[in-house]
Amino acid sequence: MTGPDLIEQTIGGFHVLSAGQDQSGPTIVLLHYFGGSSREWRLVMDRLAPTRSCIAVDLPGFGRSAPLATYTLDTMADAVEALVRSLGLNEYLLAGHSMSGKIAAVFAARRPPALRGLVLVAPSPPTPEPMDEAKRNRALNSHGSRSAALATVGTITAHPLDPELLEQQVSDNVATSPEAWAWWLEEGSRVDVSNKVGQIEVPIVVVGGSADPVITPRFSNRTWSRLSKRILRRL
Template sequence: MPKSPSFSLVFLHYWAGSGREWHAVVSALGLDYECLAPDLPGFGDAPPPASLTVDAYADAVAQFVAERGLTEYLLVGHSMGGKIALALASRRPVGLRGVALLAPSPPTPEPMTDKARAEAQRAYGSPTAAAATFVRITARPLPDAEQQQVLADNLRTSRAAWDAWLQHGSREDIAARMPLVQVPVLLLTGTADAAIPVQVQQSETLPYLPAGTTLHLIEGAGHLLPLEAPGEVALALHQFIAELSALPALH
């Protein structure tokens, strides 16, 4: 068998989550790749920076990549992390070989009514609201430990990061930059995603991605793909990386 390519995988988590959402995916991938899953600023254990725009998050990821001296890497972005990954990819950073998007926030403003945004802002710090959100955005059952992890990450999100994404980041429109994305893109979403439905990915994400990108559906999965379908996500990543390894690196 050919040797696995020496890509590093940089995983970017969803809003109100943390890097630890990727543990099961990393475990399913095995030891073939270096896997890095940082907490983004204002989430998990990371303090919020002075700026919380999509580009500020892309700056933070670029700094993370530079500090670790990554020479060939893949960005894997889930939900909010997907939009951040696309913003960074549009800069054509040296060493980036591809982008995998899991139920991403689209490059256009994320569809959400003002009422829903106001309700989400009021939900900050509420265990009851966090539990209700978990039920709404998942479709497959999760072990109790993973449910508690999702709730804990929600509740330890900083207020600044919480509000900034709802009021600004999710509303940012970076669609005009998408022709600058020159690396292959993998797009995955769950058929039962109630947070960012399949139809949104079809109309607000897929048309802006490089030619040849297709939308891969994970049947019966909701929005939290890394937790609900880690094996299927890992398999898709394995296949994507195999395809990337056959392509020349961009310089």
């Protein structure tokens, strides 16, 4: 399910969507939320492509990319590093949404030389993500369930989706590998990487939605601003 100007391909073992290949300036690399895929960014890429080159990736164990043998935040950051190396980018901006906001921050703390900026969209906090254990256990046990995926979509969206987008979100959710699903809920979301955030040297923009019931803008802004002096804007 791609737009007329999106190219679907496999690069370095990752399934990716790309657009705007002939544009100048830093390429925008887009990372998706927990239970999502590169398709999350399809409509955004349609808007970016006239002026920017952009690439959205299925992270390991999500969408159509194979899972990792071992999951940690560092091995996920390694995967992002491998993708960037395979793309041969001279300069790029990195955008991470929710789960991948945390992954992007861990990667950016390595100070990759071609990275020019970081955009964090409703990012999972660098501190342990607040989630009560009953909710966490329900999420763990709901892997692969369409009914649970539908309920999740209802929670994380402010307005009803059209049928095509709804099916996209549900099918991406249930397609997540069991390894990636369990890792994020049991470990990745709990790990504290606060010490790494201060090592990021590129400008950071933090974006949040006023109707987001999970990662509120106030929570994101307070958490990230306290840890980094590189925050340029909070939207």
